[in-house]
Amino acid sequence: MLLPTLISREQLEQREAAFLAGYATPSTLSGGREYPEAESQRRTAFQRDRDRVLHTSAFRRLEHKTQVFLNVQGDHYRTRLTHTLEVQQVARSLALTLGLNETLAETVALAHDLGHPPFGHAGEKILDELLSGYGGFDHNLQAQRIVRVLEQRYTSFPGLNLTRATLDGLNKHHRTELPEGQVQPSLEAQLVDAADALAYTAHDIDDGLRSGLLQGEQLQELDLWQGLLERTGGLTPHTRLGRHVLHRELLGWLIGDLGQCSAERIAASGVQSLAEVQGYSERLIGYSGPVKGYLRQTRRFLYANLYGHWQVERQREQAEAVLTQLYTRFVTKPALLPPQAHVLADRVGLERAACDYIAGMTDRYALETYAHLTPPTGGQGW
Ligand code: MG
16 A cells, blocks of 8 residues: 655745745744754644644633633633634734745744733733733743743753744843844734734623623724725614624735735835844834724724723722732742742742742633632622
8 A cells, every 4th residue: 555645844835945035934944942842743943833822721721711801701701712713814814915934924824922911901910010020920931931941841851942933023022132143033023013913902802791791882083984884884782793794804805905015015125034034124014004093093993982991990900919929929928839849939039939820820710729829708708
């Protein structure tokens, strides 16, 4: 019997060379790994990174972490996991049409929110305040910390030992130094940033309407919404179907604009290689001027009307009480921490170890742990 030939990594790399644009990041330019490892026989360096990210505990926990709405509130709202998958979808689709490396974009998208603590942005702010004397807390830095240190899956090195290109992609807002001569991240990483903004804008409007915290009438003041209504012939979001059609049209519009505008900017820049992208004076993946303005206006609107809604403020209040209490209890009585946190505390200090432990919790686990530590008659139970 003739066995089919298995495709080798070298062949996959040849496919990339034939298929990707010159300005893309081929897996042969991954920049290598911190701890040298033999290459995989059947997977490119980025496929391997992607698979490593997908099999982490931090990735699985995204399912029970808040995007805007508390994870325990309903089954239909976005969670960090569904948000991550939406970002991945947009990033992959556009990577393919722009001639970029779809697998690198996918990997960075899957990992981009790994560092979020429980209770969304409220949780991040609270941890940052609690840790103010110990270096603070930032979800982008935490994502790097998770993949470089905290996930323990190998005997020969800490973390996942991801490639330089993937780590650079997670270095959002350049919180850590870029290698010399490099002022911009790869186009794949730029694409994930833009896809992230696109996804949360569209799905926060959708979840806001679904929850009733936002009303269709309020959205009338937004240029983005007006543009959308024009495109859909004045469809209203008052029915479930209407909302779904509007959400889909919004995604299609923004994805189309991002793809078209990025293609034009790449062409106008004349960049021909990854090195030229990294040394270019500005980012090349982005929206057209008008859409960029619409998104900025929408962001301000969402801060004022959705993230600042009194019902969301109440969640924030809950989050603050829970995280402050957990942190205070753990640092004043370390015996309450599990063994792995003690091992870490010996290396990085009790405060950081307690923070890592809390940041890794899902919303649900944080609430449960808080309840366990609170006397049932204390009047503070959930
Ligand atoms: Mg995100």
